[in-house]
Amino acid sequence: MINLILWLLARMQPLIRAAGADYGQLRAIVQVKLMMDSRRNTVNLGRYGKKANEESNNAFLKTLAIYAVLGSLLSIGMLGTPEPGVLFFPLTLQFAYIMALCALTLISDFSTVILDSSDNQIILPRPVDSRTLWLARIVHISSYLTAIALSISLGGLLVVSYRFGALAGVVFLVMALLSAVLMVFLTNVFYLVLMRFVSEEKLREVINYVQILMAILFYGGYQILPRLMNTNEMFSRALPHEWWHFLIPPMWMAGAVNLIVKPAIDTTHLTFLLLALTMPILGLWAMNRFLTGNFVQQLNSLDQERQPAVRKDASGMKPVSEQNRGNLVDRLSGWLTRNPLERAAFGFAWRITGRDRKFKLKTYPQLGFALAYTVGMSFQKMGGMFYLFALYFAGIYVMVAQLQLSVSDNYRASWVYGSAPIRQPGDVLVGSLKALITKLLLPFYILIASYILYQFGLDKIDDVLLAFSNSLVMLMSSALMSKRYMPFSIAQDALSQNNTSRGILIAAVLGVVGLAHFGLTYLPYGVWAAIPVSVVLVIYLFSQYRKTGWESVEMGG
Amino acid sequence: MNTDQPVIQLQNVFQSYGSTPVLKGIDLSVSAGQVVGYIGPNGAGKSTTLKILIGMLPDFTGEVRVLGMDVKTQSLDIKRRIGYVPENAALYDTLTPMEYLNFLGQLYELDPAHIEHKALELLRLFQLSDHAHARMTTFSKGMRQKVLLISGMLHNPDVIFLDEPLSGLDANAVVLVKEIIRQLANGGKTIFYSSHIMDVVEKISDRIIILAQGQVVAQGTFRELQQQSSGSLEQLFAQLTGSDTQTGVAEEFIHTINQ
Numbered sequence: 001m002i003n004l005i006l007w008l009l010a011r012m013q014p015l016i017r018a019a020g021a022d023y024g025q026l027r028a029i030v031q032v033k034l035m036m037d038s039r040r041n042t043v044n045l046g047r048y049g050k051k052a053n054e055e056s057n058n059a060f061l062k063t064l065a066i067y068a069v070l071g072s073l074l075s076i077g078m079l080g081t082p083e084p085g086v087l088f089f090p091l092t093l094q095f096a097y098i099m100a101l102c103a104l105t106l107i108s109d110f111s112t113v114i115l116d117s118s119d120n121q122i123i124l125p126r127p128v129d130s131r132t133l134w135l136a137r138i139v140h141i142s143s144y145l146t147a148i149a150l151s152i153s154l155g156g157l158l159v160v161s162y163r164f165g166a167l168a169g170v171v172f173l174v175m176a177l178l179s180a181v182l183m184v185f186l187t188n189v190f191y192l193v194l195m196r197f198v199s200e201e202k203l204r205e206v207i208n209y210v211q212i213l214m215a216i217l218f219y220g221g222y223q224i225l226p227r228l229m230n231t232n233e234m235f236s237r238a239l240p241h242e243w244w245h246f247l248i249p250p251m252w253m254a255g256a257v258n259l260i261v262k263p264a265i266d267t268t269h270l271t272f273l274l275l276a277l278t279m280p281i282l283g284l285w286a287m288n289r290f291l292t293g294n295f296v297q298q299l300n301s302l303d304q305e306r307q308p309a310v311r312k313d314a315s316g317m318k319p320v321s322e323q324n325r326g327n328l329v330d331r332l333s334g335w336l337t338r339n340p341l342e343r344a345a346f347g348f349a350w351r352i353t354g355r356d357r358k359f360k361l362k363t364y365p366q367l368g369f370a371l372a373y374t375v376g377m378s379f380q381k382m383g384g385m386f387y388l389f390a391l392y393f394a395g396i397y398v399m400v401a402q403l404q405l406s407v408s409d410n411y412r413a414s415w416v417y418g419s420a421p422i423r424q425p426g427d428v429l430v431g432s433l434k435a436l437i438t439k440l441l442l443p444f445y446i447l448i449a450s451y452i453l454y455q456f457g458l459d460k461i462d463d464v465l466l467a468f469s470n471s472l473v474m475l476m477s478s479a480l481m482s483k484r485y486m487p488f489s490i491a492q493d494a495l496s497q498n499n500t501s502r503g504i505l506i507a508a509v510l511g512v513v514g515l516a517h518f519g520l521t522y523l524p525y526g527v528w529a530a531i532p533v534s535v536v537l538v539i540y541l542f543s544q545y546r547k548t549g550w551e552s553v554e555m556g557g
Numbered sequence: 558m559n560t561d562q563p564v565i566q567l568q569n570v571f572q573s574y575g576s577t578p579v580l581k582g583i584d585l586s587v588s589a590g591q592v593v594g595y596i597g598p599n600g601a602g603k604s605t606t607l608k609i610l611i612g613m614l615p616d617f618t619g620e621v622r623v624l625g626m627d628v629k630t631q632s633l634d635i636k637r638r639i640g641y642v643p644e645n646a647a648l649y650d651t652l653t654p655m656e657y658l659n660f661l662g663q664l665y666e667l668d669p670a671h672i673e674h675k676a677l678e679l680l681r682l683f684q685l686s687d688h689a690h691a692r693m694t695t696f697s698k699g700m701r702q703k704v705l706l707i708s709g710m711l712h713n714p715d716v717i718f719l720d721e722p723l724s725g726l727d728a729n730a731v732v733l734v735k736e737i738i739r740q741l742a743n744g745g746k747t748i749f750y751s752s753h754i755m756d757v758v759e760k761i762s763d764r765i766i767i768l769a770q771g772q773v774v775a776q777g778t779f780r781e782l783q784q785q786s787s788g789s790l791e792q793l794f795a796q797l798t799g800s801d802t803q804t805g806v807a808e809e810f811i812h813t814i815n816q
Contacts, residue, residue: 028663032649032656039651039692121647125611126664127636 002034005143019288021132029123029136034143060144064151067101072155079159084261091254091261095179098152099250102145102183104214131288138284142184149180160257168260175253178280182249185283192287208357212364252276336434341422345431349405349487350439356488358409363401367444370397374448387452388463388521392514394448395471398441399478399506405436406485414489418555425486426548432487433479433545441471462527463517469534470513476541478506484553562625564589564716564747565610570619572605579605580617581771587749587764589715592742594758595751597768598798603751604644606768607718610749611641624715637665640714642705644721644751650693654680654704657693658711665712672711679707683730698725706734717741719750723757735761759790769798 009016009027016023074097078090123133153176161169194206245251255272259265333346353359374390408414422428449464520526565587572580580602587593597603608614609621612632621628623635649657655676662672680689683703693701702725709717722738723731738748738761752758758765759779766776774797775782782793795803 022666024666025664028660032652032660035656036649036651119647119649120613121643121645122649123664124613125636125639125641125643126661127633128664129633 001147002031002038005034006031009139016135019131019135019285021135022129025128025132026136026139029128029133030139030143033136033140060147064147067148068151068154071097071152072158075153075156075159079156079163084164087261088251088254088258091257092248092250094153094156095175095250095253098149098176098179099183101152102149102180103187105145105148106141106183106187135288138184138188142180145180145184146177149176152176160261164261168257171260172257175256175276178276179250179253181280181284185280185287188287189283205357208360212361212368246271246275249279252279332438333431333435336438337431339427341424341427342431342434345428345487346435349432349435352408352488353405353436353439356408359404359407362404362407363397363440366397366400367394367440370394370444371447374451387456387460388467388514388518390448390452391445391464391467392471392510392517394441394444395467395474396507396510398436398444398471399475401436401440402433402475402479403482405432405487406490408488409491411489411491414486414555417486417489424546424548425484425550425553426546428486429479429484429548429553430542430546433475437472437475441475445471462531463521466517466520466527466531466534469531469538470517472538473534473541474506474510474513476538476545477509480541480545481506484548486553486555489555563587563622564624565593565749566620566622567606567610568620570606570609570617570621572602572609572614572617579771580609583619583768583771583773585766585773585776587747589747590742590745591763592738592748592761593750594762594765595749595768596753596755596758596765596794597751601768601798602771603768604720607641607720607749607751611639611718612636637712638715640709640712640717642709642717642719642722644724648693648701648705648708650696650701653690653692654685654707655689657704658708661708662711667712675711676707679711680704683707683733699727699730702726703730714746716747716749719748721752722750723752723754731757755789755791755794765790767794767797774798 006027009030013023016026075094078094079087082090150173153173156176157169157173160172191207245255252272252275255269256276259269259273262269329347329350333343333350337343337346353363370390370393374393417425417428445464445468449468452464453460517527517530520530563586565585567583567585570580570583571578583602583606595603595606605614609617609628610623612623612628612635615629615632624638626635628635649660652660655673658676658680659669659672662669662676677686677689680686683706685700685703688696688700693704696704702722706719706722709719719738723734726734735757738750742748742763762779764776764778765782767774767782775785775793779790782790786793786796
């Protein structure tokens, strides 16, 4: 793949020079970046890097294959049957899908690449100018994004070519690639603007939340949108063109393809074509021209900003809000824990889960998904089974968080567990798990429960209570069954795969328990009777977990 | 090069991060062939000065010239002729030393074959021949530091900026690097380095500049500095940077531990 990209890059040499970058340097940077991506075990390319032990991007290729299959299904469904006359709207949806996926990928997985300040020390002292570095990053990202856009549109390409001829296919392909370019442009504008107006210290924080929000929106939109839209009608009727259609990017692309497919060579379609062709290129050109001048400088200040912040802390001028929060944590841990060690672990886990961006990125979207799922499902009025499902579903997501609790980028700091005289590591495990339950599971449960009580009536309170207690049972047994790690003590890739099998086992048990719960709802007071049993079980499991000795704890790194 | 002209020149340089001032009016001038030790307590502004000198921080006020060129407007030309070895062992460690050095050579637009040959030779001299094609993820801190040192000098720069150049090196390598620095300076190159190890600074510097709280508090040869007050550089440093009460602090520290 690297050679292919470099070959393409060589073809674009004049273009790159025209953009004001140094081709040799750009090529060197892109080559090295791609090489490093392929070697890293835990890539900061989010989902794509999982385990690439060999020098190939297997994980990435797998993702591409999945995108290709999904994209094909979508394309066959949407573009397979409609008459040429009404194809405009399905095409719009198709391109919107491509753009959405590109934007999502850019924001969730590649923001680290765009804003990477780790090579400040390496590349900035060298004679590389701002424009070359910026373009190198754009090329680096685009090479992945092009692959993604291609794989999504593969199905559409085949369908369109088969139905309307090769020319239509080619136009479709070009439009798909331009969609990707347009998204590169838009996300970059987003970042550059953000870099300008948000203080650098806050920037990463803001992006983190945007990532979480995007993930939730994506999952949520996937659940909710199809139910809200009356799609049938839109698929069968030709869409009258309105002036504001010219403001919606996917419509440009759709219009351009429609021009060939329909065929309709009129002002409207020609305008669409013109917009589709010029806007992405124009956007990149304008950005290259006007916005990247001090890109390097701003990247550099990303790093700098940390210094004064640290200094302020050292001089004891802690922000007041931080102190208040500290008091809350102290009070909570006072109520909920039994001994000093447990208490320390509680506060420790509470604070780090609130500040570690990776932890938030891994867990919060899952919770958001569960929430979107609950709301989405409730639209369908599935009746009796539904709310139980939603309640137990929440439990699964907290299990993911529990697994994630042992992971940290600063896993090397876990030497403290080794050097401190901890007799029973179970106390630390219980304390940190309690923090997780209080911080993630409880508020989340209250949210879902109140929605369910509101929707289905207050008499469901027994179900909510039992489901909560059962979720704790599940969480505890999952914690007991899986390998036990001290909190934040291992690297991401050390989290071994064999936990998957346990995960499946737990899902099965969860299903059985959920079914049993469902059965109990048919017995008078059956649920109420089960609650004490479940609670006793929780207490028993907690005491077991607390007894964890050093022999059953795996120390990473 | 005109020998009368200073190689490094800073005039009235101010720099702040946000509202925190870091450099408060630095005036410096260094001529060719000197080894300059730039020392100061943590947070005094050493690394900031270095970053300004290599053109990484253009938003300072004042005037800075390196090799007669203005760092604000000619930073690319300056970067081509200077070398920089950062302090925290920042390198792409998934690469092998050869790949890394070749990459950097390309950034300087040097001939690949030439770089290849030179890098291999330099690695051999640092006793890294066996590791020239191994990924640096497994390297010790000393090995990384050696690669970093090579990467800062590969393009034969006229001025070399070093930030803690000896960190992580074993005793033999320290001797070797000290000797390299000396001979580079004898050959007319200018070495500007910051360090916390006073013994080393005292021995290899032609000139010592002491920075405290963003200002130059003393400069000159070690002899000249000794005239202000006798004793080792360590003692002098403590006096000038306002931390000559270390004995008292140590006592207090012990006392607090014993509580």
